[in-house]
Amino acid sequence: MRSQLMLFSLASAALLAAPSCAMDSPGALEQAGFSAGCSGADAVCLVGGIDAPIALGATLPVHIDLHVPGSTSPMTPLVPVDSSVVGAEGYALTGKEEGVCAVLLCSPAGQVLDFIHVWVERPAHLGFRRLHEDGSDLGRVERDFEMFVGDEAYLLIEPRAGLQPLLGYFPDATWSLEGQAVALVDEGVGHRRRLMARTAGVSLLRASAASLEACVEIEVLP
Amino acid sequence: MRSFFCGSLLCLGALLGSGCEWTEFTAVSTPPPGKIAELDDGDRRVEIGERVALAIECSNSTGPCRDVVASSDDPDCLRVYPAYVDYLVAAYENGRYEGMRQASVFVLTGQHAGKTRLRFQTNAGSATFDVTVHEDVN
Numbered sequence: 446m447r448s449q450l451m452l453f454s455l456a457s458a459a460l461l462a463a464p465s466c467a468m469d470s471p472g473a474l475e476q477a478g479f480s481a482g483c484s485g486a487d488a489v490c491l492v493g494g495i496d497a498p499i500a501l502g503a504t505l506p507v508h509i510d511l512h513v514p515g516s517t518s519p520m521t522p523l524v525p526v527d528s529s530v531v532g533a534e535g536y537a538l539t540g541k542e543e544g545v546c547a548v549l550l551c552s553p554a555g556q557v558l559d560f561i562h563v564w565v566e567r568p569a570h571l572g573f574r575r576l577h578e579d580g581s582d583l584g585r586v587e588r589d590f591e592m593f594v595g596d597e598a599y600l601l602i603e604p605r606a607g608l609q610p611l612l613g614y615f616p617d618a619t620w621s622l623e624g625q626a627v628a629l630v631d632e633g634v635g636h637r638r639r640l641m642a643r644t645a646g647v648s649l650l651r652a653s654a655a656s657l658e659a660c661v662e663i664e665v666l667p
Numbered sequence: 668m669r670s671f672f673c674g675s676l677l678c679l680g681a682l683l684g685s686g687c688e689w690t691e692f693t694a695v696s697t698p699p700p701g702k703i704a705e706l707d708d709g710d711r712r713v714e715i716g717e718r719v720a721l722a723i724e725c726s727n728s729t730g731p732c733r734d735v736v737a738s739s740d741d742p743d744c745l746r747v748y749p750a751y752v753d754y755l756v757a758a759y760e761n762g763r764y765e766g767m768r769q770a771s772v773f774v775l776t777g778q779h780a781g782k783t784r785l786r787f788q789t790n791a792g793s794a795t796f797d798v799t800v801h802e803d804v805n
Contacts, residue, residue, distance in 0.1 A: 527778070549774065549776070555748070556749050557749070557774040
């Protein structure tokens with residue numbers, strides 16, 4: 446009877462487990478998909494699933510797709526096992542201490558619907574990522590770059606550990622600009638900044654967060 | 668496994684399915700890479716890392732466990748949560764197939780390093796696990 450039970454159990458699980466969206470990270474029970482939830486204008490969305498550590502000190506909005514057949518999604522709070530490692534506020538996770546921490550997705554009745562293990566890692570350095578106006582990713586900013594007068598560029602701070610990009614944005618990041626060649630605009634959309642090339646010359650863009658700094662020189666051509 | 672054998676010995680006259688009870692537990696999730704989350708049902712032991720979660724399924728002679736009361740002796744060391752899962756398991760009553768019922772799953776979370784006990788009381792017996800929560804050394 447036990448083997449019969451096990452066969453039924455395995456077959457049921459295989460048949461009923463909903464496949465997860467390729468763009469999200471499936472939970473351990475395969476009943477929910479977890480992905481970075483944010484504006485399409487924000488490159489943090491481009492990475493899809495939570496497939497990298499959250500940067501220490503950074504906040505990652507999380508989008509949840511619940512895959513329970515025959516049910517819409519109830520309000521599902523995120524419950525970190527240790528809130529000193531991963532903080533949760535609504536549907537945003539914050540990396541508070543290096544390490545790994547399970548985050549539970551719970552029903553209003555307190556049942557666990559799914560869970561995922563989240564890693565937090567200290568960023569080694571910051572870089573910039575360049576976006577198209579529509580939010581599509583143009584890639585890492587590898588070196589100083591040039592613009593023509595009238596051009597625009599959209600940039601995002603990317604925390605990195607070695608070559609690996611880390612997830613999340615820094616709410617307390619500061620941006621500064623030296624020189625008059627470009628203007629820096631906070632459009633209030635996501636966490637990107639818009640650069641507008643105003644006049645020929647050179648400007649130096651700096652962004653600081655988590656005691657780190659990213660810097661790039663922008664030359665505006667006439 | 669242990670409970671199965673004990674149950675078998677104690678219930679030799681139960682070939683017709685009357686009164687022979689056993690309860691078993693199976694891990695239904697894996698730990699994250701490099702971390703520990705193991706359940707040994709034979710020795711009734713659980714090894715789990717701090718801040719790690721492990722899902723386990725409870726079944727017994729009637730199918731999925733019912734009327735389960737799960738508790739940890741030290742919730743600061745280990746916590747246990749009921750889980751909702753969307754799959755069904757065959758259920759039996761007095762040896763007769765009774766249809767499919769929702770699986771009975773629980774999620775354990777290692778809170779802080781230490782040792783404690785995890786207890787289950789079900790419709791078909793009880794089980795106690797010795798639990799070790801291992802310190803996370805990154």
